[in-house]
Amino acid sequence: MTEHEEQDGVGVHDALQRLWTPHRLSYVRGEGKADGDQPEGCPFCRAPGLSDEKALILARGATVFALLNLYPYNPGHLMVLPYRHVPDYTDLDPAETVEFAEFTQKAMRVIRAVASPHGFNIGMNQGVVAGAGIAAHLHQHVVPRWGGDANFMPVIGHTKVLPQLLGETHALLSEAWRA
Incomplete structure (x- = not known):
């Protein structure tokens, strides 16, 4: 085998450890991602019709609801959404705007009570170009943050290490939300 073949060869030992995450491949490929442009294809419109456990819904209000992000940045990463299929924050009516803000505040209180984060990232990406x-369905992210939670894994390994399963996070936060 030539030196060039050894460098490019399959199975050549390179001293790197591998953390395989094949369950993420469907997300990377966009498989099963519904067309959110229309309410009938929008996973956020379908979620309220499912059980709270199946949809990872933490709480339901009159005009908005909160659910865990299926692909979280950190444990406890949740979203606040209106039931209505609207794309922009300015599309919310006054009652939705108030409940949207109240749910965001409650989410922060609940996460603090359960997980003691050091801070939060809260935000909305308005439009595809914004991320x-x-x-097509407005949603606000509430992401708990801890000192040191951004380490080499996502930067170098393009892998996020989450120490808690979504079902466990759902149980903790939904119980605390009701308390």
Whole structure:
């Protein structure tokens, strides 16, 4: 085998450890991602019709609801959404705007009570060019942050290590939300 073949060869030992995450491949490929442009294809419109456990819904209000992000940045990463299929924050009516803000505040209180984060990232990506995965249905992210939670894994390994399963996070936060 030549030196060039050894460098490019399959199975050549390179001293790197591998963390395989094949369950993420469907997300990377966009498989099963519904067309959120229309309410009938929008996963956020379908979620309220499912059980709270199946949809990862933490709480339901009159005009908005909160659910865990299926692909979280950190444990406890949740979203606040209106039931209505609207794309922009300015599309909310006054009652939705108030409940949207109240749910965001409650989400922060609940996450603080359960997980003691050091801070939060809170935000909305308005439009595809701004990073919204499902731009047609408004959603606000509430992401708990801890000192040191951004380490080499996502930067170098393009892998996020989450120490808690979504079902466990759902149980903790939904119980605390009701308390």
